[in-house]
Amino acid sequence: MSSRRFQNSADAQFNDNWDRLAQAIREIHKKNASILSFEELYRNAYNMVLHKNGDKLYNGVREVITQHLEEVAVSQVVPAFPLSGASSSQTNPNGAGGANFLKVLKTVWEDHTTCMLMIRDILMYMDRVYAKTANVPLVYDLGLDLFRDTIVRSQNYPIQNHLLEVLLQQIKLERENEIIDRTNVKASIDMLLELTDASTKDTVYATDFENKFLETSSEYYRVEGQMLVGEYDAPEYMKKVDKRLNEEEQRVRHYLSQTTEPKIRNIVEEELISKHLKTVIEMENSGLIPMLRNEKMDDLGRMYKLFGRVVKGHDEMKSAISDYIRELGKAINETVTSNTTAEGGNAASGDKQTGATVAVRWVQEVLDLKDKFDKVQNLALSNDKAFQTSFNEAFEYFINKNSKSPEFISLFIDDNLKKGLKGKTEEEVDSVLDKTITLFRFIGEKDVFERYYKQHLAKRLLLGRSVSDDAERGMIGKLKVECGYQFTTKLEGMFNDMRISSDTMTDFKEYLDKSVLEKPKLDLSVTVLTSTFWPMNLSASPRCNLPPELTKACGTFQNFYLGRHSGRRLTWQSNMGTADIRGSFKARKHELNVSTYQMVILLMFNDKQDGESLSYEQIKGESDIPEADLKRNLQSLACAKYKILVKEPKGKEINPGDQFNFNNDFTAPLQRIKIQTVASKVESEGERKETREKVEEARKHQTEAAIVRIMKDRKTMEHNLLIAEVVKQLQSRFMPNPALIKKRIEALIEREYLERATGDRRVYNYLA
Numbered sequence: 231m232s233s234r235r236f237q238n239s240a241d242a243q244f245n246d247n248w249d250r251l252a253q254a255i256r257e258i259h260k261k262n263a264s265i266l267s268f269e270e271l272y273r274n275a276y277n278m279v280l281h282k283n284g285d286k287l288y289n290g291v292r293e294v295i296t297q298h299l300e301e302v303a304v305s306q307v308v309p310a311f312p313l314s315g316a317s318s319s320q321t322n323p324n325g326a327g328g329a330n331f332l333k334v335l336k337t338v339w340e341d342h343t344t345c346m347l348m349i350r351d352i353l354m355y356m357d358r359v360y361a362k363t364a365n366v367p368l369v370y371d372l373g374l375d376l377f378r379d380t381i382v383r384s385q386n387y388p389i390q391n392h393l394l395e396v397l398l399q400q401i402k403l404e405r406e407n408e409i410i411d412r413t414n415v416k417a418s419i420d421m422l423l424e425l426t427d428a429s430t431k432d433t434v435y436a437t438d439f440e441n442k443f444l445e446t447s448s449e450y451y452r453v454e455g456q457m458l459v460g461e462y463d464a465p466e467y468m469k470k471v472d473k474r475l476n477e478e479e480q481r482v483r484h485y486l487s488q489t490t491e492p493k494i495r496n497i498v499e500e501e502l503i504s505k506h507l508k509t510v511i512e513m514e515n516s517g518l519i520p521m522l523r524n525e526k527m528d529d530l531g532r533m534y535k536l537f538g539r540v541v542k543g544h545d546e547m548k549s550a551i552s553d554y555i556r557e558l559g560k561a562i563n564e565t566v567t568s569n570t571t572a573e574g575g576n577a578a579s580g581d582k583q584t585g586a587t588v589a590v591r592w593v594q595e596v597l598d599l600k601d602k603f604d605k606v607q608n609l610a611l612s613n614d615k616a617f618q619t620s621f622n623e624a625f626e627y628f629i630n631k632n633s634k635s636p637e638f639i640s641l642f643i644d645d646n647l648k649k650g651l652k653g654k655t656e657e658e659v660d661s662v663l664d665k666t667i668t669l670f671r672f673i674g675e676k677d678v679f680e681r682y683y684k685q686h687l688a689k690r691l692l693l694g695r696s697v698s699d700d701a702e703r704g705m706i707g708k709l710k711v712e713c714g715y716q717f718t719t720k721l722e723g724m725f726n727d728m729r730i731s732s733d734t735m736t737d738f739k740e741y742l743d744k745s746v747l748e749k750p751k752l753d754l755s756v757t758v759l760t761s762t763f764w765p766m767n768l769s770a771s772p773r774c775n776l777p778p779e780l781t782k783a784c785g786t787f788q789n790f791y792l793g794r795h796s797g798r799r800l801t802w803q804s805n806m807g808t809a810d811i812r813g814s815f816k817a818r819k820h821e822l823n824v825s826t827y828q829m830v831i832l833l834m835f836n837d838k839q840d841g842e843s844l845s846y847e848q849i850k851g852e853s854d855i856p857e858a859d860l861k862r863n864l865q866s867l868a869c870a871k872y873k874i875l876v877k878e879p880k881g882k883e884i885n886p887g888d889q890f891n892f893n894n895d896f897t898a899p900l901q902r903i904k905i906q907t908v909a910s911k912v913e914s915e916g917e918r919k920e921t922r923e924k925v926e927e928a929r930k931h932q933t934e935a936a937i938v939r940i941m942k943d944r945k946t947m948e949h950n951l952l953i954a955e956v957v958k959q960l961q962s963r964f965m966p967n968p969a970l971i972k973k974r975i976e977a978l979i980e981r982e983y984l985e986r987a988t989g990d991r992r993v994y995n996y997l998a
Contacts, residue, residue, distance in 0.1 A: 244283050247274040251287075252294050254352070258345050259298045268352060276355045284360030288372075291353065295346075295373055299380035302338055308387050310334035312396060328396035332414035335393065338381065339421045346373035378425045378434060393418065394439060398446050401481070405450065416485035423487055435487055443486075444493055451501035459506050463516035465529040468536055471502045475536075495539075504540045511550050518550050522606065530610035548620040551603075555621060558599055559628025566592040566632065592632070593642035597665050600625065626672040636679035639669055644686035647702060648695045659701050667708045676713060677932070677963045678925050683709075685765045687721060691728050692757060692806050699725075713962055723763035731757040734791070741790050750783035758791065758800070773854045774804040774826070777833050804830075805859060813874065817897045822874065823904040827855050827863045832874065835892040843878070843889040864890070866905055872898060874905065929964060933974045936960055938983055941996035949975075949992040 254271050257263065278287045312327030350357065350370045357368045367375060383390050397418060400410045422435035430437055451474070458467050475498055482491040510533075511518045521529050537543025566588055603621050611617045629635045646662055673679055690696040703725070710718045735755055742749055776784070788800055807826035811833075812819055824832065830853050834844060850860055861884040868877040869884075874896060878889040936959045941947060947955075952975070953968050960966045975994065978984045987993035 244278060244281070244286065247278055248287065248290055250274055251278075251352070252290060255291065255294045255349055256298070258348050261341075263348055268348075271352045272354070275353050279356050279360050284356055285364065287353075287356055288360060288364070288366060291349070291369065292372060292376065295349075295376050296380055299342070299376055300386075302342075303381055303384055303387055303389065306334055306338055307381060307389055311388075311392050328399050329411050329414060331392060331396050332400070332418050333411070335421070336414050336417035339377070339417065342373065342377055346370050349373065374425055375428070382422070382425060382434060383438075390438065394442055397439065398443060401443070402446075402450065404481070405477070412485055419485050419487070433487075436489070440487070440490055440493075443490070444497060447494055448497050448501060451498055452505075455502045455506055458502070459509055464510050464513040464518070464521070465516060465526065465532075467506075467510055467513075468529065468532045471498070471536055472532060474498055474502060499539045503536055503543065507537065507540070507543060507546045511546055518547065519554050522551065522554060525602070525605070527606070527609040530606060534611050534614070544614075544616065548617055551606075551617070552620045552624040555599070555603065555624035556628050559596070559625065560631070562592060562595045562599070563628060563632045565595075566634075566638075589634070589638040589641035590645045592635075592638050593666070593669065596625075596629065596669060600665070600668060622672070625669075626674070629669065629672045630674045636673050636675055637682045639666060639673065640679055640682035640686050642666060643683070643705060644690065647697060647705065648690060659698075660704065663701070663705050663708060667712060670709070670712065675925075675964045676717070677928065678921070680717060680963075681765065681921060681925060681928075684720065684724070687724060688764055688806070691724060693808060717963070720763045723760060727759050727763060728757065731759075734758060737794075738787060738790055742786075750786055751779050752783055754780075754783045754787060756784075756787050756791075759803070761801075772803065772805040772856060772859070774830060775852065775854045776804065776826075776830065813896075815896045816894050818901070820896075820898060820900075821902045823902070825863060825866075825905075827853075827859055828867060828905060830855065831860075831863060831867065835875075838892065840894060841891065843891045846884065846886055846888045846890070849890065860884075864888075870906065872896070872903055872905055929966070929970065930974060932960060932963065933966055933971055934978060937971070937974060937978060938996075941984060941994065945996050946987065947994055949994070952994060 251271060251274055254266050257266060275287060278284070310331045310333075312331050347370065350368070350373075353369045360366075361368050366372070379385075381389060382393065397415060400415050404410045419435065419439075422439050423433050425434040426432070427434055427437045454474075458470050462470065475495065478494045478498055479491065482488060482494065486494075513520075518530075518533065520526075521533070533547065534544075537547055607613055607618055607621065632638070643663075643666055646666075670676070670679065687702070690702070696702055706718050706721050706725075709721070738756070784802060791800060792798065804826045809824055809826055809829035811822050811824060811829055813822050813832070822832070831849060834849065834852060838844065846864070849864070850857065853860065855863070864875070864877075864884045865882070867873075868875040868890060869882050873893055876891045876893045877884075878891070933956065936956050937952070940952065940955050940959070953971050956971050957966055957968075975984065979986065979994075982997055984994045985997055987995050
């Protein structure tokens with residue numbers, strides 16, 4: 231009886247305390263917290279928990295808050311629903327209905343969180359003692375869960391649908407340049423971020439909003455991408471894409487979750503960049519190629535940055551630019567081919583438009599193209615190494631498509647080192663040579679270039695046409711850096727010969743002064759060349775019947791030289807010499823600087839009377855000059871700028887039967903005249919074929935030397951490994967054909983340098 235009375239008393243006490251607490255919570259909801267005594271309420275809650283009524287208190291609080299939220303849903307949230315279509319921009323351009331709904335929801339949410347903070351303060355003891363032991367959410371978290379289930383995900387009213395629709399509509403309006411109230415949108419997003427989904431433990435933002443936002447964004451940008459591609463040119467399209475990316479980044483920063491940023495960025499990149507890569511690149515009059523053509527660096531830079539965001543963007547750019555470089559290179563090659571053909575007939579005329587001009591122009595056009603794409607690389611492509619490699623491959627491709635490129639590059643250097651560097655500073659000289667070396671790197675057949683370079687260097691040194699020894703040595707130094715000392719050994723040997731020859735001539739003059747022999751009637755200067763360094767063919771030394779005075783002088787020098795160097799043999803290269811002779815004409819005397827061959831021809835007219843002529847056949851018979859050289863030298867004397875001889879019949883070609891007279895009426899403003907030998911400086915097909923044969927022969931020896939070097943080191947080697955190693959060693963000079971290597975292996979087996987291994991014919995052994 232007594233215990234029941236206590237029980238009833240305790241229940242009465244609880245009910246009394248609960249009624250006061252429930253009323254206090256209602257007053258808090260009504261914003262009348264100022265009339266309450268929080269200390270008293272806290273004590274009531276404390277007593278309830280202390281008397282083991284925590285569960286009743288917790289459930290009672292849940293019911294009161296739920297009831298209040300249901301009332302709020304009915305009285306405030308549902309009436310604020312936008313009218314059907316009111317959130318669309320057609321009915322209401324500013325989406326005012328939707329904005330008002332968000333504003334109401336913001337107020338409801340802020341009121342609720344404020345109230346929950348107060349309620350939490352009252353029930354702090356229940357949180358600390360009951361909630362933790364009972365493993366239930368703390369009061370504040372309970373309030374958030376109830377708000378989620380009663381308001382945001384209300385089962386009775388479509389609040390969730392309206393909320394998501396309004397949020398997405400507000401974002402759409404902002405994308406269409408409408409002004410929206412970002413504060414209300416941010417408040418709703420923050421609310422969703424603070425609410426947690428019970429099953430996934432993720433935010434309600436992630437489970438309810440984010441996926442829908444990304445889906446609608448994807449569709450929005452898919453449609454916009456198709457529309458923009460149709461309406462705008464490439465630069466404008468990229469500006470729009472850039473603007474969209476910035477907008478989405480700003481949107482995330484202002485009111486969306488940071489976790490959404492990479493996802494929305496990927497969608498914009500996919501829909502506006504990835505899906506339209508080729509379309510933008512290939513846009514007529516505004517795509518990648520027109521940008522390159524017109525040097526639109528800002529647009530190219532924008533394309534590089536935007537396309538770098540997606541997987542295949544830069545690959546597509548590289549491919550398009552590489553194809554464009556090859557196309558431009560092909561056009562340069564075709565222009566040169568047509569010019570060489572057209573100018574082949576003019577080469578004999580003394581016209582300045584010789585093959586050398588074509589060669590120099592080809593190299594200059596390639597250098598200009600290289601400069602253009604270097605500029606693109608620096609200003610628009612952030613010096614991207616992948617792009618540089620792609621560009622280099624394209625240049626290498628079309629440069630090697632021109633079979634004459636090694637000769638052309640050598641001629642370009644020849645042209646610059648002869649005359650082109652006059653008036654230039656050392657820095658400018660170095661710049662020209664550096665640019666040329668860049669092209670040299672692209673040549674696959676560096677041994678062919680070496681052969682031509684040697685020929686052109688020989689002419690510069692022997693004819694004294696080189697502007698600067700420093701520039702020459704600087705160029706050889708650069709070639710040595712690129713290809714190693716073996717590549718330039720012979721070139722350096724040529725310089726050494728020139729230096730030694732200068733000393734030899736000084737000694738020869740002293741010898742003549744002391745000698746009792748009769749001195750030559752002419753001033754002889756001899757350059758002694760080491761046959762292995764210089765481009766000369768000793769097996770077919772040029773024929774020429776020199777005048778008796780010259781033959782005697784040559785004999786004197788030969789006796790002097792062989793007296794000092796026993797065991798050596800001198801072979802006179804009359805095709806490589808020059809002479810200064812004095813010509814007497816009616817008007818005045820002129821000093822003529824001519825080739826040795828031209829001197830021989832002109833001296834033949836000394837014994838002839840005025841008006842007496844020599845036929846082509848007579849000159850050929852008496853001089854014994856090779857026919858091709860004879861024709862070129864006669865053209866120089868009779869058909870070029872300075873007509874020392876007169877040809878009958880007139881014309882620019884030299885033919886059998888032509889008659890030649892000494893032109894006594896010749897006049898010229900200068901006393902000293904240089905007679906250039908007319909020739910197309912670019913080799914004819916016959917000469918090129920001969921050069922090619924010499925190169926192929928040299929390659930055989932180089933290949934065999936490489937094989938022997940490798941086998942001497944390895945002793946035993948399998949066929950494919952040997953081929954690969956030989957290619958690796960020789961590719962800096964030329965790209966050897968595996969068939970050539972195989973032939974050279976067979977030749978070495980025949981000569982007993984190698985043998986096939988017994989039991990496996992694909993393995994070779996080195997024979998010491």
